[in-house]
């Protein structure tokens with residue numbers, strides 16, 4: 663029996679992935695750090711889709727030991743993963759000078775290290791003749807050098823770059839790899855405030871998590887390498903093409919300084 667492994671399943675986008683996958687009849691293996699929220703999610707899904715098999719496991723993705731425990735649990739239970747949605751990720755906003763080194767490194771551990779660690783495990787456990795689907799949640803930020811969001815944008819840049827390479831490397835091995843790069847999604851109060859503080863462009867750039875989940879799963883079926891949700895976000899990426907990274911970083915720095923001030927006034 664095959665399962666879809668979803669990290670960060672209890673968050674705004676993760677929950678939408680879990681619900682959409684259940685709707686499509688996929689059995690689920692859900693992880694996050696908070697067990698109560700995992701149990702609640704399982705109950706909510708089973709209420710609507712009682713025939714889906716759901717496994718849960720707590721895992722702190724920042725911790726290599728915990729990740730190895732998760733992998734051992736999957737192996738011991740004889741579970742086969744045929745879909746992996748690498749959704750867990752933490753945001754980081756603000757000047758690097760205001761952060762501790764540990765905070766910077768945690769972003770790399772969760773966003774990059776954990777995603778590559780679990781993706782590699784999932785690839786290696788694939789039976790030769792079965793198909794495997796990897797959906798990697800990156801960000802529109804991954805295409806830019808972003809002052810005030812430097813470590814976050816760089817961590818996502820690594821994911822986008824690495825998994826585009828994997829898309830090519832694995833395409834003849836019955837493995838679909840899609841990287842989804844959303845702009846804003848109103849998933850947390852912090853994100854809602856951040857989107858509001860960006861005014862019209864924030865509004866135009868934002869897409870609901872449900873739409874992102876449905877459309878990115880559809881792109882994965884078609885083995886599209888990358889998917890940027892929303893016309894405005896695709897247009898922004900296109901507009902940026904003739905400019906240097908440094909030029910764009912300067913514009914972003916000036917803009918973020920203003921929007922962070924507004925976001926702080928809104929309560930972030």
Ligand SMILES: NC(=O)c1ccc[n+]([C@@H]2O[C@H](COP(=O)([O-])OP(=O)(O)OC[C@H]3O[C@@H](n4cnc5c(N)ncnc54)[C@H](OP(=O)(O)O)[C@@H]3O)[C@@H](O)[C@H]2O)c1
Nearest residue numbers: 670672673674675694695696722723750751801846847849
């Ligand atoms: N929201 C946006 O505007 C936006 C835009 C572009 C890309 N993205 C990306 O989309 C993905 C989902 O974002 P979201 O807005 O849905 O985030 P969210 O609501 O904050 O959810 C984050 C999820 O990750 C889990 N998580 C956090 N730290 C963890 C850790 N150390 N180990 C294991 N799990 C951990 C959380 O569960 P616990 O609390 O139980 O640990 C939660 O389920 C992320 O990769 C994010 O970078 C978001």
